[in-house]
Amino acid sequence: MPPGDAAVHEAAPQPATRRIVNDFSIQVATVNGSGSQTANLVLLRSIFQMGVPVSGKNMFPSNIAGLPTWFTIRANKDGFIGRKKEVDFLVAMNPETAREDVLSLEPGAAVLYDAPLKLKDLRQDLVFYSVPYDKIVAEVCKDAKLRRLVKNMIYDGVLSKLLGVDMGQMEAALRKQLGPKVKAIELNLGALKAGFEFAEHHLEKQDPYVVEPMTKTAGMILVEGNAAGALGCMMAGVTVVAWYPITPSSSLPETLIGYMKKYRVDKATGKATFAIVQAEDEIASIGMVIGAGWAGARAMTSTAGPGISLMSEFAGLAYYAEVPGVVFDIQRVGPSTGLPTRTAQGDMLTTAMVSHGDTKHIMLIPASVQECYTMAMDAFDLAERFQTLVFVMSDLDLGMNSWMSDPFPYPDTPLDRGKLLDKATLERLGEWGRYMDVDGDGIPYRTIPGDGLPAYFTRGSGHNEKGQYSERPDDYVKNLDRLVRKFETARQYVPRPEVLDEPGADIAIIGYGTSHWAIDESLGQLREEAGMRAAYLRLRAYPFTDDLGTFIDRYQRVYVVEQNRDAQMLGLMRLELSSDRIAKLRSVLHYNGLPIDARSVTDDLLVQEGRKTKESLHAGVIAAGVQAGGE
Amino acid sequence: MATKINRIGLEMQPYRGGKTTLCAGCGHNAISERIVDAFFEMGVDSSQVVKLSGIGCSSKSPAYFLGGAHGFNAVHGRMPSVGTGAMLANRKLIAIGVSGDGDTGAIGIGQFVHLMRRNVPIIYIIEDNGCYGLTKGQFSPTADLGSTLKTGIVNDLPPIDTCALAIQLGASFVARSFSGDKKQLLSILKASLSHRGTCMIDVISPCVTFNDHEGSTKSYAYAKEHDEVLGEVSFVPFFEDISVDYDPGTTKEVELHDGSKLYLKKVAEDYDPTNKFEASRLIHEAARRGEFATGILYIEPDKDDFVTLLNLVDEPLATLPLERTRPGREALDEIMESLR
Numbered sequence: 016m017p018p019g020d021a022a023v024h025e026a027a028p029q030p031a032t033r034r035i036v037n038d039f040s041i042q043v044a045t046v047n048g049s050g051s052q053t054a055n056l057v058l059l060r061s062i063f064q065m066g067v068p069v070s071g072k073n074m075f076p077s078n079i080a081g082l083p084t085w086f087t088i089r090a091n092k093d094g095f096i097g098r099k100k101e102v103d104f105l106v107a108m109n110p111e112t113a114r115e116d117v118l119s120l121e122p123g124a125a126v127l128y129d130a131p132l133k134l135k136d137l138r139q140d141l142v143f144y145s146v147p148y149d150k151i152v153a154e155v156c157k158d159a160k161l162r163r164l165v166k167n168m169i170y171d172g173v174l175s176k177l178l179g180v181d182m183g184q185m186e187a188a189l190r191k192q193l194g195p196k197v198k199a200i201e202l203n204l205g206a207l208k209a210g211f212e213f214a215e216h217h218l219e220k221q222d223p224y225v226v227e228p229m230t231k232t233a234g235m236i237l238v239e240g241n242a243a244g245a246l247g248c249m250m251a252g253v254t255v256v257a258w259y260p261i262t263p264s265s266s267l268p269e270t271l272i273g274y275m276k277k278y279r280v281d282k283a284t285g286k287a288t289f290a291i292v293q294a295e296d297e298i299a300s301i302g303m304v305i306g307a308g309w310a311g312a313r314a315m316t317s318t319a320g321p322g323i324s325l326m327s328e329f330a331g332l333a334y335y336a337e338v339p340g341v342v343f344d345i346q347r348v349g350p351s352t353g354l355p356t357r358t359a360q361g362d363m364l365t366t367a368m369v370s371h372g373d374t375k376h377i378m379l380i381p382a383s384v385q386e387c388y389t390m391a392m393d394a395f396d397l398a399e400r401f402q403t404l405v406f407v408m409s410d411l412d413l414g415m416n417s418w419m420s421d422p423f424p425y426p427d428t429p430l431d432r433g434k435l436l437d438k439a440t441l442e443r444l445g446e447w448g449r450y451m452d453v454d455g456d457g458i459p460y461r462t463i464p465g466d467g468l469p470a471y472f473t474r475g476s477g478h479n480e481k482g483q484y485s486e487r488p489d490d491y492v493k494n495l496d497r498l499v500r501k502f503e504t505a506r507q508y509v510p511r512p513e514v515l516d517e518p519g520a521d522i523a524i525i526g527y528g529t530s531h532w533a534i535d536e537s538l539g540q541l542r543e544e545a546g547m548r549a550a551y552l553r554l555r556a557y558p559f560t561d562d563l564g565t566f567i568d569r570y571q572r573v574y575v576v577e578q579n580r581d582a583q584m585l586g587l588m589r590l591e592l593s594s595d596r597i598a599k600l601r602s603v604l605h606y607n608g609l610p611i612d613a614r615s616v617t618d619d620l621l622v623q624e625g626r627k628t629k630e631s632l633h634a635g636v637i638a639a640g641v642q643a644g645g646e
Numbered sequence: 647m648a649t650k651i652n653r654i655g656l657e658m659q660p661y662r663g664g665k666t667t668l669c670a671g672c673g674h675n676a677i678s679e680r681i682v683d684a685f686f687e688m689g690v691d692s693s694q695v696v697k698l699s700g701i702g703c704s705s706k707s708p709a710y711f712l713g714g715a716h717g718f719n720a721v722h723g724r725m726p727s728v729g730t731g732a733m734l735a736n737r738k739l740i741a742i743g744v745s746g747d748g749d750t751g752a753i754g755i756g757q758f759v760h761l762m763r764r765n766v767p768i769i770y771i772i773e774d775n776g777c778y779g780l781t782k783g784q785f786s787p788t789a790d791l792g793s794t795l796k797t798g799i800v801n802d803l804p805p806i807d808t809c810a811l812a813i814q815l816g817a818s819f820v821a822r823s824f825s826g827d828k829k830q831l832l833s834i835l836k837a838s839l840s841h842r843g844t845c846m847i848d849v850i851s852p853c854v855t856f857n858d859h860e861g862s863t864k865s866y867a868y869a870k871e872h873d874e875v876l877g878e879v880s881f882v883p884f885f886e887d888i889s890v891d892y893d894p895g896t897t898k899e900v901e902l903h904d905g906s907k908l909y910l911k912k913v914a915e916d917y918d919p920t921n922k923f924e925a926s927r928l929i930h931e932a933a934r935r936g937e938f939a940t941g942i943l944y945i946e947p948d949k950d951d952f953v954t955l956l957n958l959v960d961e962p963l964a965t966l967p968l969e970r971t972r973p974g975r976e977a978l979d980e981i982m983e984s985l986r
């Protein structure tokens with residue numbers, strides 16, 4: 016199991032007759048670079064195609080090949096697709112972690128292992144299935160060099176038989192996954208079938224887990240947050256993209272390149288309606304975005320924490336000189352290089368204020384792939400409306416993992432290009448100054464180079480309403496105060512939180528981003544396990560809207576759930592809430608690099624609420640970390 | 647005397663900018679004046695020009711020319727990325743960037759390198775005084791070995807030669823000049839307006855306040871004495887019908903992007919400004935003699951610029967209508983289907 020979770024083994028083995036349908040998690044433990052990704056995605060997809068809600072999470076090391084990787088698939092009939100802490104079915108392929116993986120399982124879990132690992136005697140309270148992979152693969156794959164790559168399909172075949180995953184769906188998923196690679200499909204199909212047949216003849220079902228067809232995923236899609244974000248950018252009419260490779264962000268611009276080449280090349284001329292540049296670093300990326308935004312383009316970049324740090328100086332320029340741009344932050348674990356391939360919500364505080372001086376930025380916080388898509392479009396509109404950077408705060412869990420979702424709606428609103436000055440407005444206004452607050456909302460009118468309207472000089476140094484250099488105290492204060500007014504106006508425009516009130520409830524929860532999935536499930540656990548009702552507010556943007564304060568007013572104790580150590584969002588709330596509201600706030604924090612799970616939220620809440628003691632929870636110490644290589 | 651009118655019917659006045667706040671006698675001011683002259687004489691429409699800079703005394707100067715153009719005073723050393731973004735947003739713009747030797751050679755060397763590599767269509771001027779003017783006179787990376795500060799401190803590191811670097815990296819128009827050589831600088835600037843691609847122009851521009859003393863190799867006196875003019879630069883813009891006579895073998899004729907012509911008198915029989923290796927050799931040999939060669943050092947008139955490489959549509963990306971930037975419903979349907 017990935018470092019961070021633990022289990023104790025005291026309970027007796029489960030009776031084999033129990034059936035648990037569409038409610039379990041599978042964990043495949045392999046080494047990265049072994050080609051297991053195809054097998055894992057095929058398994059995920061075939062359960063999805065059977066209509067069962069499912070999610071897949073890859074916990075991988077920061078290196079290219081040879082280090083431990085865990086892939087978790089969770090099937091859940093009720094649609095809970097956050098990470099499940101407990102592993103019900105372990106597929107042990109990695110000799111290096113097998114022992115520890117097995118020792119940390121809950122009693123009653125099943126283990127499918129590579130025969131030479133001889134794991135059977137490690138525990139008496141588990142179900143074991145042994146599979147001689149090398150022997151089977153040698154029979155179906157004559158070319159010894161290719162065996163390593165198809166070996167993993169054998170466990171898909173075995174699982175198909177043991178769990179009842181339809182072989183037809185497996186085959187369809189495999190074909191979808193491998194596309195036009197005919198030879199590879201043939202080889203993998205052979206391995207899949209060999210696994211199935213082996214299980215049929217040699218294994219006897221002893222665990223309770225089964226998949227049965229449902230209709231809950233009908234019409235739905237499976238997509239990664241980064242691909243969804245890319246799609247949103249394309250539909251938002253992005254024209255200039257500058258980026259620098261970094262995990263877990265790279266797949267966003269890379270997917271975008273694919274989409275743009277297909278859908279944004281002029282049919283008649285074969286020319287591109289977009290420019291995508293792999294810049295020399297993140298400073299150059301944001302510089303290009305700012306240059307392009309200033310010249311009127313819809314421009315964006317995508318990065319992770321280290322990139323945000325580098326962009327800091329430019330972010331202040333964009334704030335102060337009022338230049339639009341969109342920045343995706345696919346958050347990973349910091350500080351510094353941190354755990355580059357693990358997830359966190361650790362950039363919230365820095366990003367809200369990134370840069371020196373009094374600076375504040377708009378942040379949008381997607382929780383789902385659909386929001387990655389819609390918020391990409393919101394981000395461009397807000398960036399142009401408010402002439403500032405807008406940060407879309409995704410994370411590795413959302414960005415790089417596959418999530419099921421309703422298909423995305425086609426945008427039915429035109430673009431909001433904000434207050435671009437035109438001749439008529441100029442005549443109406445009579446006088447124009449780049450930083451004049453004509454409408455009282457703090458938002459000035461802007462012109463862009465080449466539009467033939469009055470030009471101005473853009474600078475990060477002190478300036479007056481006309482954009483002229485000024486060091487006068489009154490000009491400076493006036494300008495900074497207008498920027499605050501503009502930020503206040505933004506509260507009316509950003510996506511409002513999603514509120515689930517629970518009149519008379521004991522407690523309330525505030526969450527954001529991917530923590531949503533754990534909280535959503537935890538609400539049910541609290542009810543069932545402790546008879547506790549909790550209200551829930553999911554933040555979707557910074558600056559906060561009024562909804563936040565009034566929500567807190569309605570409850571006694573309000574827990575802010577986040578995936579960082581320092582309660583960053585709670586910190587942002589402290590900056591603007593009244594002291595009586597602040598007094599109600601508490602924290603539930605999760606920051607071990609793994610996606611937050613419902614069990615952890617529920618347990619933490621119950622302990623803080625005095626309904627459980629710390630000692631009564633599953634003891635939680637674990638074991639060796641992953642040795643990370645590259646970054 | 648009748649006021650001079652240029653080919654688009656404008657007087658000189660609109661090409662001027664705000665009143666300079668730089669020191670009297672600063673080389674940067676003379677360069678601003680030449681920029682005004684060049685844009686006036688070439689009849690450039692200021693509303694289509696963007697002026698860019700980083701931070702420094704030099705970087706302030708875009709406020710002092712072309713008042714009718716949009717300006718962007720970016721952050722220290724990062725003007726290249728801002729300029730790149732602006733040119734991608736609107737390929738029709740004419741971009742002129744002003745940097746300093748600190749802004750380019752120190753904090754901004756990375757962005758400079760990549761701007762040259764990409765051959766982004768920008769006129770990139772380094773106002774080179776061998777020191778940091780705005781922070782009061784520290785050495786910059788173009789200070790020559792052995793050059794001294796006013797305080798007597800000796801520079802013991804070798805200089806970065808921005809022209810040699812630009813040539814090696816792929817800039818397609820590389821020149822060096824001296825703020826005191828009005829005629830040459832004007833010809834170079836005018837020629838740069840006819841070129842498509844990065845025009846890297848390093849102009850020795852003495853800082854009268856911090857680096858004009860004896861012992862400095864970037865002082866007026868030193869520059870006058872060690873300026874090795876490569877030979878006359880004659881530029882004939884496309885809109886002027888002038889023929890230039892020259893003896894074959896003595897002059898190199900280069901046709902520029904917009905049809906203008908450049909006549910470069912050869913210093914030495916074998917020197918060819920379209921040959922990278924020779925241009926680099928010339929720069930290094932002059933430096934070895936303690937001189938600096940000025941003129942158009944290298945030119946590659948037909949090299950694809952970055953906008954061309956990216957195969958952008960002819961219209962500015964910034965103002966493309968929604969129909970061209972948002973794919974239709976069928977596209978989204980197709981993508982959704984592929985994800986099912």
Ligand SMILES: Cc1ncc(C[n+]2csc(CCOP(=O)(O)OP(=O)(O)O)c2C)c(N)n1
Pocket residue numbers: 701702703704705722745746747748749750773775777778779780781786853
């Ligand atoms: C990030 C950052 N670091 C330092 C500075 C301080 N600074 C301002 S101008 C300058 C040097 C300017 O030298 P140069 O580019 O040669 O221009 P000059 O003033 O000589 O024309 C420095 C170091 C700054 N503005 N930003």
Ligand code: SF4
Pocket residue numbers: 667668669671672673674703704775779780852853854855856
């Ligand atoms: S300090 Fe030097 S570089 Fe700056 S304005 Fe004065 S003379 Fe020019």
